[in-house]
Amino acid sequence: MTLLSSERSAARLPDSKPPTADGGVYGWQVPPIHTAPPAISSAGQEAIDLAARAGLRLDPWQQHILRVGMGEKPDGSWASFEVAVNVPRQNGKGGVIEARELWGLFIGGEELILHSAHEFKTAKNAFKRIERLIRQTPDLHKRVKTYRQTVGEEGIELHTGQLLRFIARSKGSGRGFTGHCNVMDEDMILGDTEMDALLPTMAAVQDPQIWYLGSAGIGAPSVQLGRLRRRALAAIETGEPDPSLAYMEWSADVHLDECPADCTAHDDPDSDAAVLKSNPGVGYRLTLEKVARERATLSTAGYARERLGVGEYPSDTADTWQVIAEEAWRALAVGDVQAVAGARQAGPVALSIDMTPERSHAAISAAFPYLGGVHVTVVDHRPGTGWIVERAKELHGKYGPRCWVIDPASPAASLIPELEDKETGLGVQVVKPKAREMAAACGQFYDAVTTQSLTHFDDAPLASALAGAQKRALGDAWAWARRIPSVDISPLVAGTLAKWGLGAEVEEPPGDILSNVW
Known part of the structure; x- marks a missing residue:
């Protein structure tokens, strides 16, 4: 939530009950x-x-x-x-x-x-x-x-x-x-x-x-x-x-989901x-x-x-596509699946998982190099959360990604222990970006669109997420706003983090990267 204009209240009240001249306790008389x-x-x-x-x-x-x-x-x-x-x-x-x-x-x-x-x-x-x-x-x-x-x-x-x-x-x-x-x-x-x-x-x-x-x-x-x-x-x-x-x-x-324990x-x-x-x-x-x-x-x-x-x-229908213009996004769509598949065989892939705050839907998105830039795609997007771990294991064995990325302050963070477990999950360490890295990931995604160094298959879940997406302040930068009624941005957040994961410092997995395309 953005605070204040020129008539902002002078300071945040402390958690203790502030005394007043008459010994009483009063709410803010000027709105925040x-x-x-x-x-x-x-x-x-x-x-x-x-x-x-x-x-x-x-x-x-x-x-x-x-x-x-x-x-x-x-x-x-x-x-x-x-x-x-x-x-x-x-x-x-x-x-x-x-x-x-x-x-x-x-x-x-x-x-x-x-x-x-x-x-x-x-x-x-x-x-x-x-x-x-x-x-x-x-x-x-x-x-x-x-x-x-x-x-x-x-x-x-x-x-x-x-x-x-x-x-x-x-x-x-x-x-x-x-x-x-x-x-x-x-x-x-x-x-x-x-x-x-x-x-x-x-x-x-x-x-x-x-x-x-x-x-x-x-x-x-x-x-x-x-x-x-x-x-x-x-x-x-x-x-x-x-x-x-x-x-x-x-x-x-x-507090937001991403807030650290000592957030002020x-x-x-x-x-x-x-x-x-x-x-x-x-x-x-x-x-x-x-x-x-x-x-x-x-x-x-x-x-x-x-x-x-x-x-x-x-959100108002007149206020859709507030962050990235629809025309700019649609212009980056590519339809040649085989060409994209061929390019992906030569480079690494990063996968990311995200889910809605209500845990009603979740998405797995991927990113990999293509035509000197990055291609982002939605691998899977479904209601509920019970399907995610098994699907992640399937994708991990199929594509040998360089990393999996999950925001540790998101609802999807609950999956991290199971995914990292060798018996029940992937048996690899999930990359967990910090708040400043979340902001950097969003900025990089935005810049890639504006410089036309990002491509996509015009996936409907990703387009729907971008149509209703809004920004929220994160320090001096911004990140995608999760808490928007009737807008599921999990495919967008997952795609943003997958793109960021291509540059994250991780230990490269052994073995060949297979050439399958989902």
């Missing part, structure tokens, strides 16, 4: 992932003050969201057309929504504020909360013409015509309305059909704004949130703010520091003791998602 376009003023303080008049006292982090999200350009228009808030459950994002909607009704003069949620009951509950705030504030209540209670028509209308409507999202909901402000609650369940229905309603509005609020992505349903997050991370990576998006995310950057670059998911970094409501409506009970009860993946904000975000 934060980007926004420049603004010279903000209407956020007006929203904060109005919420306080209604009895809604906002936490510092909630106030921060409003000040950033309601930032203004020199002409008074919104600096951010879109504002996205990604924070784990039960921290208090509802208070931010209510403050923004109160401002739009009673100060901003927004003619229509459209509040949508993925389920009717969620929208209904939001209506009830803001209705209570208004009714208990006499100078606001007297400005209300009617509280619409009819099912499906819930809303609050002022005597001056402003209207706040609450709807459940669907393919057709929102059509026919012209929203000055759209509030998309529970945005981790928000796809193209809902956006197609709601967003065009704002086209005819001068200076509209859309707010997305929710928790960590849950895979396929999080289409729009995934897009917003990618835009934000791209802005942070380049140092150039997205011209229309303010994005604020509280989440932990937990990522967060320990079992630590209080990770909780404080991802939960700004700690100290206000959450406690570390309550979170500890969650940690003991939830699954590892469930706890990471629901409490630490570690989400799964689907």
Whole structure:
């Protein structure tokens, strides 16, 4: 996960509970992932003050969201057309929504504020909360013409015509309305059909704004949130703010499979520091003791998602082939199998194994010299893992590879002891690249494509992996990102390591290399 922009929190919190002036323990009040376009003023303080008049006292982090999200350009228009808030459950994002909607009704003069949620009951509950705030504030209540209670028509209308409507999202909901402000609650369940229905309603509005609020992505349903997050991370990576998006995310950057035992670059998911970094409501409506009970009860993946904000975000079809262009990859395909086989007979071969984090699929890939460069191919790719060792033994006896390569920090590392065992496996030492060598392998693979010194058979598993592949930071370099929903990159990782294995320092195996082609 890429961290921060210009408003990065000053430092990582230690694992111990940090004391504060009043002796309490509080979560980060500024998000670890934060980007926004420049603004010279903000209407956020007006929203904060109005919420306080209604009895809604906002936490510092909630106030921060409003000040950033309601930032203004020199002409008074919104600096951010879109504002996205990604924070784990039960921290208090509802208070931010209510403050923004109160401002739009009673100060901003927004003619229509459209509040949508993925389920009717969620929208209904939001209506009830803001209705209570208004009714208990006499100078606001007297400005209300009617509280619409009819099912499906819930809303609050002022005597001056402003209207706040609450709807459940669907393919057709929102059509026919012209929203000055759209509030998309529970945005981790928000796809193209809902956006197609709601967003065009704002086209005819001068200076509209859309707010997305929710928790960590849950895979396929999080289409729009995934897009917003990618835009934000791209802005942070380049140092150039997205011209229309303010994005604020509280989440932990937990250890990767490749992390050494003493890694300090990522967060320990079992630590209080990770909780404080991802939960700004700690100290206000959450406690570390309550979170500890969650940690003991939830699954590892469930706890990471629901409490630490570690989400799964689907790739957009428009965002495929992000690392290597499809045209560049397809141009390197060769179809003359016999010519490749003939070239392989004269040179060494390296084989590599990789598998998905869920252990649902695995791949064996090979690399060998060809036409002054390297040819990479997928030897086998199947569901499950039970087939790998026997297939590796078969290939080892058939081709006498110079080495086998497995990333020791990957799920496939569990196979290494059996493969190295003389009785059950190959009886040879598996080459285990270190983290810096993983980064070097990825860089070498990329460079070989760009310099056209790599060829392939246009294997479908390898092409599919590259189509959805993304980078992840690894020190000052990068490696292939394993944790991508619905993308199996095991053929790509195995091919990358096989190519690297051709140059790794190993003891050459005895005997002739056979000329078979798989």
